Amino acid sequence: MVATLLSIFSAFVTDMTTERTFIMVKPDGVQRGLVGEIIKRFETRGYKLVACKMLWPGQDLLKKHYAELSDKPFFPKLIAYMSSGPCVPMVWEGREVVKMGRMMLGATNPLQSNPGTIRGDFCIDVGRNICHGSDGVESAKREIDLWFQPNEVAKYESHSKDWVYE
């Protein structure tokens, strides 16, 4: 009985390592040469990169991505900023990666982001906060489906998995 429960629990925990989040380097992050730095932080933490590309997003895509903010006064500026140059959208996989991704990014307003976070280390202005990260598991799924075709997301076993997870 205990063994069965343990194996169900361990299967559940193992499966959590496949949680996915959508992280995107914004046009200012690309222009400032911070793509490598942002990738490095997720990679060295132990998260697995399963999708990554560069594209210059159009306004239609961005309006869908930020649909929940469409009534905010800064919405037109946000769409102009995000469509001002190429972005690097990515999908990262790993245990609690949605929550940890947000913590690694820091607060929306960089002036409230702790040093050591991506925004806390590399930017100042809320309208130039260099990187996006999904705020929940459901929004991550929606954003991944919006930005990537299923065949753009790689399925592979990381050779370091057993060195990252017990």
Ligand code: ADP
């Ligand atoms: P987050 O990106 O941290 O999830 P939101 O979803 O609230 O934050 O906002 C989306 C983006 O809109 C922010 O990352 C930022 O670029 C921009 N933004 C948010 N609030 C403001 C604001 N008050 N003025 C200008 N831009 C803003």
